[in-house]
Each structure stands twice: as C-alpha cells, then as structure tokens.
Amino acid sequence: MSLSSKSLAIVYHSPYGHTAKVASFIAQGAKQTGIDVYSMDIEHVDWDLLDQADAIVFGCPTYMGSLTAALKLFMEQSSKRWLARTWQGKIAAGFTNGGGLSGDKLAVLQQINLFAMQHGMLWTGLPMMPTGRSTQDLNRMSSFLGLMTQSDNAPVETTPPQGDLDTAIWFGEYIGLLLGRLK
Secondary structure, eight states: OOOOSOEEEEEEOOSSSHHHHHHHHHHHHHHTTTOEEEEEEGGGOOHHHHHHOSEEEEEEEOBTTBOOHHHHHHHHHTHHHHHHTTTTTOEEEEEEEESSSSTTHHHHHHHHHHHHHHTTOEEOOOOOOOOOSSTTSTTTTOOSSSEEEEOOSSOTTTOSOHHHHHHHHHHHHHHHHHHHHOO
C-alpha cells in the first residue's frame, strides 16, 4: 500500500465504545484538513498502514490509573518496529478517556508519550487553553500533554459530553494542520 497524501492513523483500544467514539471525533477533525485518516481498533491493526502513515495517534481508556493491558500488548508487539526505527520521525499524539474527572489520566498520556519517544516519534500535545469546566467547554480537563475526555457510567450514546467531543475535533484538526505544515 502506498499513501499518496499526508495521512494520520488512529489506533485505539475501546472495550465499551467510549474511546472509539472519541477516536471518531478526532478523525472527523483531521479529515476537515484534507488529509487521509485511518482508524483502527487494536484488535484489527494494519501494521503496514501504521508504518506508512505520517502521524499516529494512540488512545485507550484509563483503567486503575494506567493504560489498558491490550494497548500495552500492542506496544510490545511493535518492538520490531522500534528496533528498525520504522516510526522514527513520525508525528505522535495520545488520548485517553475515563470515568473519573481525573482518574490519573495524565499517567496514561505519559505512558503513551514515553512509548512514542522510545520509537523516536515527534510528540504533539494539545496546545489549547481551557475555556472552562462545564461539560460544554473545550479542554475542560486542562490537559496539555494530550487529549483527556471523561465518560460518565452511561451508554456511549450519551457520553462523553459535547465539550469533550468538540475538543477531540479540535485536536484532530490541529494534528492535520500540523501535518500540512511539514514538508
């Protein structure tokens, strides 16, 4: 497979659908910039596509203050790419969703960031000032390392709240525009 234009791959683990929903909103924002966007659950990874993408966004829920075992397994399965430096120089970003307002989401973003740094990737965070703390506000979690969203213990149709989803769109658009600036 050969990708002709700039491309973004979003790879995530989403056991209950909330993280997949956030991934779809990141994709929506990135597509607005005209880049190619590919989303995949870690259960169905297209390694060739990840290898050819210009940017990879990694995401998973926050479980017990850490990333999920499934995302950790994906990370370990990337070891041949780490050794070959296959992803070196690609843009990387991360996102996480959890039930609590904190839930130690920062620890998950730090783990994803370290993984990307091990691969020699170029990390981009979420350079957006928080607009407030209501569920309608952008970056209400005041996160700068990556995207944090929060889902109540409710069906995926009703959570995360609109402000978090709008922040996800903004994040995807930001990454797409960043890719457009790279030669």
